[in-house]
Amino acid sequence: MSVQIIQDECIQCQMCVAECPSQCLSLQDGQIAFSAKSCISCGHCFAICPKGAITLNSFTAAQAEALSSSSPLESKIINRRSIRSFKSDPLPHTVLNQLIQLTRFAPSARNTRLTQFVVIGRKTMNQIGEQVAVMIHPKMGAIQKVKDIVFRGAPHVIVAIAPESATEMQKMDGQIAVSELEIALPDEIGSFWCGFLTGAAQKNPDIRKQMNLPEGFTVVASLGVGTKDIQYARPVIRENIPVQWIE
Ligand SMILES: Cc1cc2nc3c(=O)[nH]c(=O)nc-3n(C[C@H](O)[C@H](O)[C@H](O)COP(=O)(O)O)c2cc1C
Ligand code: SF4
Ligand code: SF4
Structure with a gap:
């Protein structure tokens, strides 16, 4: 399962529910429930959770927080997110x-x-x-x-x-x-x-x-x-991409 909620750590703030672009998360009987059907594994729930109470493809919040970058540009690339919450004021x-x-x-x-x-x-x-x-x-x-x-x-x-x-x-x-x-x-x-x-x-x-x-x-x-009208607690962590080296 791509997303798992660590119920013991969850404070039911529902930030993950609001952030999910595919409506996979909901509060049911006092717990956050996950429905995998339309999940695109984007990791936005994982990135937003203030308690680190979500794992993504078995990666933990602590692993994402430990991601290192060797330059400001690399850090920018790692931390880029598709933003879907904006202030309404136009930009100059x-x-x-x-x-x-x-x-x-x-x-x-x-x-x-x-x-x-x-x-x-x-x-x-x-x-x-x-x-x-x-x-x-x-x-x-x-x-x-x-x-x-x-x-x-x-x-x-x-x-x-x-x-x-x-x-x-x-x-x-x-x-x-x-x-x-x-x-x-x-x-x-x-x-x-x-x-x-x-x-x-x-x-x-x-x-x-x-x-x-x-x-x-x-x-x-x-x-x-x-x-932006949103702040993420951590980046998303993703599996390595397969690469073939052909001589
Ligand atoms: C070509 C392309 C089209 C996309 N179209 C949409 C879109 O219409 N609406 C939207 O909310 N996100 C759109 N996205 C964002 C993706 O859903 C997003 O990149 C993906 O879920 C991974 O999340 P991340 O960008 O935060 O890493 C698009 C991304 C790409 C590259
Ligand atoms: S964002 Fe984290 S703490 Fe808040 S409801 Fe979702 S899993 Fe629980
Ligand atoms: S990984 Fe993305 S699509 Fe799946 S539950 Fe989390 S926010 Fe929703």
Whole structure:
């Protein structure tokens, strides 16, 4: 089982229940119950628990807290989390623009540099949220009306766009640029990859129109951003990745 609750250590604060993106945790008969069915093993419950009362794939909180890093950048990479709790205040355009302009230094297939950016704000997000949610699942539209499952309450989405005629490698430029931008975010700014928007915008020209995309452009990556309204107690710990060394 990916997640186990150490009931003796748990204080039933329910922070894990609120944090789980897949609604796997609940308070039942005075104890936290875990349902594995939709668990994606993201470790957010493990990372948030103030008591270290959750194990993830048998890893303990103490093991995660002991993870060491050899540089501030390595520490940033280890501690990065997809943030889904934001303060509602918008970020200054100057801050967002500075981050976007940093991506000028990202690699680019044949240096063609076809990536452009569109930053959408709350007005557009509110306008298209339900339409995007319905495209994930017809039942999601009703949920989006009461809870922002698409944009997670973020005040902005930074959207990397490329010409529809671009090659897959040229479209990859935008994904690399967003990944670099994410790592460059200052500590107080959180982010999550908004795959729901990317997928919906790629399929639906009406959504692209409402996002004011230039004619003939498509979305290649989307990153919800805003000031974090959450703090994790520890990083997530994950199994080593298999590597083959071929001579
Ligand atoms: C391409 C991509 C698309 C994603 N789309 C979404 C999304 O639409 N909504 C969301 O809340 N998280 C999204 N995520 C975040 C993943 O769920 C998250 O990275 C994963 O659960 C691991 O958690 P972590 O990022 O905190 O390590 C996406 C991540 C990637 C890389
Ligand atoms: S976050 Fe930890 S202490 Fe709080 S309810 Fe969940 S398992 Fe228990
Ligand atoms: S690992 Fe992620 S999906 Fe699974 S219970 Fe914890 S927070 Fe929920």
